[in-house]
Amino acid sequence: MIADPKAQQRLLHLVRLAGKELQHLQLTDARLFAVPMDAQRVDRLAADPELAERVDAFVARFGRLQDTLGDKVLPAYLVAHGERLSTFVENLDRAEKLGIVSDAQTWLDMRRLRNQMIHEYVEDPLVLASALNAAHRFVPTLAAVTGWFQARVHAD
Numbered sequence: 001m002i003a004d005p006k007a008q009q010r011l012l013h014l015v016r017l018a019g020k021e022l023q024h025l026q027l028t029d030a031r032l033f034a035v036p037m038d039a040q041r042v043d044r045l046a047a048d049p050e051l052a053e054r055v056d057a058f059v060a061r062f063g064r065l066q067d068t069l070g071d072k073v074l075p076a077y078l079v080a081h082g083e084r085l086s087t088f089v090e091n092l093d094r095a096e097k098l099g100i101v102s103d104a105q106t107w108l109d110m111r112r113l114r115n116q117m118i119h120e121y122v123e124d125p126l127v128l129a130s131a132l133n134a135a136h137r138f139v140p141t142l143a144a145v146t147g148w149f150q151a152r153v154h155a156d
Helices: 005-032 039-042 050-081 087-100 102-119 127-156
Strands: none
Touching: 005 050, 005 127, 039 127, 050 087, 050 102, 087 102, 087 127, 102 127
């Protein structure tokens, strides 16, 4: 049980926000990956504005949910439960020990991947296709972490 009502309200708000962000990400993910992503498809982004918008939406929503969970929900959860906040990496390590994330390194890999998708966007279709496919495979991880917070927050 969370003793501080303000901390509980903030946490509930952030978890609801993460749930909405997850829904948007999953919708975009399903539409974008209904057709396999490869370098040839990425090469068509300039000529296919609808595909380009889907890719942009996926990259933005993937990054946004990851940021919401890692930079907002996790610290709010830790504070609400009397944990000491530390660096992002140390908070992730604590999240792993608490069972929130299965592997802190995977979360760091997702963060690097997000940066790669943004910075390699125009440079190399093969690299972007690979990064998009890797991010697609991480969507269930983001869903699992969101679900963990939803279950725990509503149980408190």
